[in-house]
Amino acid sequence: MLENVNVVLVCTSHPGNIGAVARAMKTMGLSRLTLVSPSDYPSDVAETRASGATDVLADAKVVGTLAEALADCSVVIGASARSRHIPWPLMNPRQAGEKVQEAIAAGNRVALVFGRERTGLTNEELAQCHVHVNIPANPDYASLNLAAAVQVIAYEVRMSHLAAADKLQHAGDGQWGVSWDHPLATQLELNGFFQHLEETLVEIDFLDPNNPKQLMPRLRRLFQRAAPDKIEVNILRGILTMVRANRRKE
Amino acid sequence: MLENVNVVLVCTSHPGNIGAVARAMKTMGLSRLTLVSPSDYPSDVAETRASGATDVLADAKVVGTLAEALADCSVVIGASARSRHIPWPLMNPRQAGEKVQEAIAAGNRVALVFGRERTGLTNEELAQCHVHVNIPANPDYASLNLAAAVQVIAYEVRMSHLAAADKLQHAGDGQWGVSWDHPLATQLELNGFFQHLEETLVEIDFLDPNNPKQLMPRLRRLFQRAAPDKIEVNILRGILTMVRANRRKE
Numbered sequence: 001m002l003e004n005v006n007v008v009l010v011c012t013s014h015p016g017n018i019g020a021v022a023r024a025m026k027t028m029g030l031s032r033l034t035l036v037s038p039s040d041y042p043s044d045v046a047e048t049r050a051s052g053a054t055d056v057l058a059d060a061k062v063v064g065t066l067a068e069a070l071a072d073c074s075v076v077i078g079a080s081a082r083s084r085h086i087p088w089p090l091m092n093p094r095q096a097g098e099k100v101q102e103a104i105a106a107g108n109r110v111a112l113v114f115g116r117e118r119t120g121l122t123n124e125e126l127a128q129c130h131v132h133v134n135i136p137a138n139p140d141y142a143s144l145n146l147a148a149a150v151q152v153i154a155y156e157v158r159m160s161h162l163a164a165a166d167k168l169q170h171a172g173d174g175q176w177g178v179s180w181d182h183p184l185a186t187q188l189e190l191n192g193f194f195q196h197l198e199e200t201l202v203e204i205d206f207l208d209p210n211n212p213k214q215l216m217p218r219l220r221r222l223f224q225r226a227a228p229d230k231i232e233v234n235i236l237r238g239i240l241t242m243v244r245a246n247r248r249k250e
Numbered sequence: 251m252l253e254n255v256n257v258v259l260v261c262t263s264h265p266g267n268i269g270a271v272a273r274a275m276k277t278m279g280l281s282r283l284t285l286v287s288p289s290d291y292p293s294d295v296a297e298t299r300a301s302g303a304t305d306v307l308a309d310a311k312v313v314g315t316l317a318e319a320l321a322d323c324s325v326v327i328g329a330s331a332r333s334r335h336i337p338w339p340l341m342n343p344r345q346a347g348e349k350v351q352e353a354i355a356a357g358n359r360v361a362l363v364f365g366r367e368r369t370g371l372t373n374e375e376l377a378q379c380h381v382h383v384n385i386p387a388n389p390d391y392a393s394l395n396l397a398a399a400v401q402v403i404a405y406e407v408r409m410s411h412l413a414a415a416d417k418l419q420h421a422g423d424g425q426w427g428v429s430w431d432h433p434l435a436t437q438l439e440l441n442g443f444f445q446h447l448e449e450t451l452v453e454i455d456f457l458d459p460n461n462p463k464q465l466m467p468r469l470r471r472l473f474q475r476a477a478p479d480k481i482e483v484n485i486l487r488g489i490l491t492m493v494r495a496n497r498r499k500e
Binding site: 135 | 279342387391394412
């Protein structure tokens, strides 16, 4: 479905930026690139900067006008540095990613439009966009280069796309976002460990059973936060056993 | 608070990448950079690529070991391309951004650790990280350059930071994420427009009042989706008035 997402670069000056955009697109699974009146293209510099994404460049369409680039798209989102004369629907990149996913899921073609390196899109070009997207950059230094802006928006498109396909891995899926290699310890096993720990701490005179303070609750909180697996609990108990065995030898 | 976020680059080969990272950081409001054994630094190439972010380079610390870079940090998040021998807590960039915000809100220092251009972080270095973060890239081409990876993670840090400060603009705040220039039309005004529209459509024989089908509901749905403001409704009614005035002249 991501093949329905079209990245449109308007009047790019530096071919190296076109190559870097191709690379950024491909890392996020986007493949359709349209160049509106690029200054210096095709170009070896673009090929070099594209690194392993020269296929995106090879398939790129070059057209004369933005209108031509957008002709078959139903949703047009233009990158804007904000503050235009007429207020326009404005999204942050996350919302734009969601909007793209919604559109492509319904079989529509989407265009993501990026303007010139220094001056962005003209007001007339921005008026052709249904929605504007603004990357909430540092107001004192909002100078993302072209490929960086494409990277961020394409990343959000991919995040929404993976989430929709339920393929976005979260910490908390499985153990901490990975397939853990061993099952977690049960509460019974953890309690066995805590009892073992407490006895050991008493035995080594670290814990005064007549004045235990908050030591054990604090240790419980610590280990429970880590959600140990069965092997880890075995390791910890092995350590305690050895601590006690050593002490008995004295 | 973002000054408590430290970007740590381990054994970077190309000084241009260090400059590009400084630029990516600054666009997202990050300023602290630590370089662990960079290959070729300081460097004019780094300065050039940093563009307006040379202040980040000027303040960068250069250290000999990762341990030294991490010494004063309480939360350490390492960028990883996944699939390590021992599973490790793994987050996506969004979750990592949330974790960073949570940590700095509590006054803790955070390190975001990025490895070598080609080979990333070693297993030993990854083991020094509390959590790993993985950018869910295209499995067929996961080759984000160093600055692109920093851009994505720093963007998520900024998004979480702005959201926590309630400074993240959403479409739907105000009208469509911007301060709209005119108040929206009321339902009464909209209904006045729809009635005007219906009468006009009948008058020009576009709508058959004896067989209206779903025409008016469809038009209502369309205009209501756009949530017109008062000026826009006035414009639309002005058009209808002119349509009818012209018809009467025939």
